[in-house]
Amino acid sequence: MTVSGTREALVAAGIELLEETGSTDIGLREIARRAGVSHGAPRRWFPTHKTLLATIADDGLRDLARALGEADGTDITAVASAYVEFARARPAMFTLIFRHDLLEGSGMGLRTVSKPLFDGLVASIGTAHRDRDRDRDPITTATALWAGIHGIAVLSTTGALQLAAPGTDVNELIRRVVRDALGQSTRGRSTG
Template structure:
């Protein structure tokens, strides 16, 4: 009895998620995913006509996991926008540093620019949540621009922390002071005003 098509498609994505977690985004070849899934090297093409489509399906899992974590971090919405942004920033940095291969895959320019592959539908709601919180914390400013700058700042912290550069440059032993500084830079100092 052969495996059903949806089951094999899911298994190929599962294998890709495991592979990116263990070996990084560079290991995600169609041939290696097929080998680890125990199917012929041509089998993935039945479900994912291009390599980018398979990579996008794997990256969607990462965005889904990040969305779940972000929702848990923000909770019921009863805290201040600043507290939610702190929790969301911490969540983002912890995800990036704990899932380096997936994080790298999720933000590949070629995948994000392939709008037909569905990543915009999974990544933009996360940015929308950030924009909403920034808008509530800074009603005086263009929330999309401030949120974009804050996201770029957090992305840079994640990359530089992951490489060990920020620890060397700042002497910090965790990213919390950098998160606080990023929020202060984009939202103003907490309690000021």
């Protein structure tokens, strides 16, 4: 295995274990065993366990950015739906991305990947409201929208949504949260 191949193999093994087990509690030895390297290899490439977890989260954030980028950026509902779909398809990665208690202090600078995602939402909202509602603050609106959509994603991936409100149409719930955050009527108005 090449030098960079070992590092990549450790990250790939960490991602596999995360997604297979559904738990963010994956250990260095377990990752090394899965990667087929010595138990000391992770420490050569990642100074701390947090650094390896943050590298895995960085990979997930980039995948999330790609998924959001594939949605029509002018259609805020499409972007919100892509966010929830990512969470539903990859719940363990979605959880890890937001486990600041595990990732803080890793030195990975994850905000350089995550902040542009939020800034894109702010820009889309600013564009959507430029002519219609000049008094609406796009940062506050984006924060409210993100909180609502993130809540749907978490409730949906943990099964809590299905327990509390069986048969809930997640897509309709997303549309309603978008309309409410954008201050639009829930009857037939465009969200994009």
